[in-house]
Amino acid sequence: MKRIRIIPFFMTLLLLSGCAAQTAENTYRQIDSEEAAALMEEKNNYIILDVRTEEEYSEGHIPNAINIPNESIGTEEIPELPDKDQLILVYCRSGNRSKQASRKLADLGYTNIVEFGGIIDWTGETQSDSQSVPQTINSAGAEVSSEEALVIALNNADVPEADAYNIKNERDSDNGIPIHDIEFETDYGDYDFEVSVDGGRIVGADYEVDEEYLNILGGSAVSLEEAKKLIADKVPGSDAENVQIWEENEDGRGRFEGELYFENMKYEFEIDPATGRIFDWNADLRG
Structure with missing residues (x-):
């Protein structure tokens, strides 16, 4: 009887070790x-x-x-x-x-x-190629195509092109400014952008990432000061010192909320401290 019990025991060990090896892979x-x-x-x-x-x-x-x-x-x-x-x-x-x-x-x-x-x-050295499509803004006076405007919007939202679907990209105007009116959906949120035809500046944006996707999308934890830098990096030319930011904990999951005024634009945002992800973003042209 003892021998009969030993065999299943060793079989279990073999199965467990196989599972362990499998989880160690990939x-x-x-x-x-x-x-x-x-x-x-x-x-x-x-x-x-x-x-x-x-x-x-x-x-x-x-x-x-x-x-x-x-x-x-x-x-x-x-x-x-x-x-x-x-x-x-x-x-x-x-x-x-x-x-x-x-x-x-x-x-x-x-x-x-x-x-x-x-x-x-990254705080080390970087290098750039002589020809590039800009992430947020082109040289003044250079007309941005609808394809370039979409790249600008996707990059600013940090959304891989493969994640975007139901893309709408139309030429329009807002307060007399010719724009590319861009909308797209992802599994984790809907995105609206207005990109100036002249120069590619983002003159309007609105999106919100579903909070249940924050851990799935992942990222790295950020401090309050690091969160200010994230916003300054998202708005070219702005300074982290001008970002107003505070911490909220009302719903059990902490968040950083804040705003930034820069070059006639008002930016409002919410950042998840655990992932460093900007999950609520609004940008409006003022005046």
């Missing part, structure tokens, strides 16, 4: 940008992978980074990444797409993936 490691910079100094044979769009990459990226947009990573083998055991350091703009890409790379069998968030937290 994973990646997360570090912050400072740790990533130290790793780049320490190691030699590694790849820095920028998973933003080509336009974002052209505007500014970490030196020696290669660009493979998150949207292009699927189930096919990636010729640019032949060595699946090589150290690959992955980043995007704010940390959302880099996590998505890291998960997909791990599922493809890459064993040494390190995700370090977004370039907005």
